[in-house]
Amino acid sequence: MEQRDGGHDRRGNRRMAMVELESTWSFERIYDEFKTPIFNYIYHLVGDREQADDLTQDTFLKAFKALPKMDASLKLSAWLYRIATNTAYDALRRRKLIVWLPWQDLDHEPADLESPDPQETIGTTELVRQALRRMPATYRAALLLYTQEGFSYAEIAQTLNIAESGVKMYLSRARQAFREHYRALEAGTSQPVKKPSRS
């Protein structure tokens, strides 16, 4: 996990540092460097590949428009993800889906989840996507930023515009929700697995 997609380390900092230290970065190079992680982040947030393409385009255009006005303290990586997050949230609101509650992908109702071995049918990647889709979008964003983009708690707070103490809560809730939905999908049921009774 150390390197992927052209020098993006687990927490994204190496790329951020390179961008900030290097004075010859162009819009094109920023796009080339960030297009894959930003696209995947948006894709997992909205759950639709076509729409993710459109929203990735919107994100970069918004960023390019604002970038020359930003001051020297800009953390490019966190700032780009913030734009991407807001862009995706706007799109989800436009879909008239309630962002702050769990939502289902209406176009892809999990009809095939009742098969005896759902993993064989749909694969781990699809299980992850479906489990993510069933989570509240805010928690989804925090979990993606932490696990896939390698953001620190401080960077997640900056990106989602919440307090760092809130990140702890978001990630805790996110992991609980993701675990429940993923395990339910793994087990071939569409309902979250009930917690075992605990002391």
Add this chain to the structure above:
Amino acid sequence: MKCEWVEEHLSAYHDRVLDPATTDQVEHHLLGCGNCRAWLADYERLDNVLATMPREQPRPELRARIFASPEFHEILHARAAVPPPVKPLVPAVPHPVHRAPSSIHVTRALVGVAILMIALASASFVLRSLAAQPAVCPNPAAGDHLLTRAADGSLLLDGQRLTCAPHAVPTAPFALSPNGQWVAFVNQAGDVVAMHANGRAALTIRPHTASAQFTHIAALSWSPGSDQLMTLTSSGADASAFQVEISSLASTGSRILDSFTTDALLAAPRWSPDGVFLAYALTTANGATIRAVRVNQNGSLPVQFPIIGTLGDLAWLPGTADTLTYATESPATGTSITIAQMSSRVVVEPIYQSPAALTVTMTDYNALTGAWALTLSDGTIASVATPTGIVNPLAQLDASTQLFWSPDGTTLAALSQGSLWLISSNGAHPVATNVTGDPVWNPSGTALAVVSAGTVRVIQVTGGMVALPITVGSSAHIAWSADGQHLAVLGQDHTFIATAAGVLSATNDPGVGAPLWMVEP
């Protein structure tokens, strides 16, 4: 402690962002709770599933759609018309800018950032992003070197990112060898890695487990000779199947020393002083049990004997090869301290019994002298010598007093309702108030560091205190170097390296988890 409480903190524990006191509470619960261990194992597994998801590429035509769009051309026009708003924070310095003919440069903001970076670096702060410069395998000079984890989880040696070894980002737990030359941890692939102070991995072990689905490395521990590593693994659907494995720096692979199933591990394996035995405690169908196994005799059966009551702590007597001491508590008999010698048969001898109507509320054991320090429910602080059982009353504080022996066993630090006392042959003296977090002794036992009123203070046993200009909030990770010359403090915003006299350097990455001082011979 309820599982629900632990569950609320498990995610933060997994990410190593809990304060030390809460971390201890969670770890204590995890040792005894298979459900929560399974829950934690799930978090590790699912984080890994998310982190290793294959990435899809956006459509190739997206690039053209962006850069040929009317909106992008508007941005270019607007840029040409608007004066740059960025004001460098320091006088501009000549900075070569190489422009590719076809590129549209975002120079103003980025040059400003570069200048800011240079200015901060020259102010002797090592910025986190500078630590991300292409790193090499370090060739550390002889002496102490600080190992920390950056906020991004990667390892830093003296602030330099270790990228030379193929062990990737480590996760908990960390174990430093007694000689300080090796650190063991679990990487994201679930392998146990032993890494030398030069950043190179000498050992990478994939632990044997009963189930590939749920695996949790419950403990790592180095032998007293720093040449063997114990790995305790729990696995299975309820994380109740444990295995004790031994790996040696002198050979590859590992061998299983013991396997057992238990609902609750009461004490993780501890090495005997000569490295011959490992002892641990667990519950069985017959109740609580201590189990000890010889490390270097293949096929030898573990020695096992029952204990009465609840186990408080388990340790080895100094200077002996085969004698354990442990504290237990039962409603019928109060608190007991017992020694157990394992030869051809196990000889168990109680050496201390708490006075009638009193119980022991806190203990600390000193492995060098073999002395127990106790807090009794009436606030009495006392020591109990092993193997004699001689009791020595030391002070009168309160029942919640926490105890911390100095490494040399000559001084006892006692934390009572936010006040820190030092107790020695010279009597008991209060030395600090508003103390939050545990005191941390230097290796020689001549001084300790503590967070008092939000500031790190170094207190000398012989008298005298220095308040370091380090503000850390309520808690901090503090570690002394092996020679006692340096102190690393991981606060809320920075990592500091200090001496007992003052701060030497500060890095603006507070890092995660506890810092470790490694030793290059």
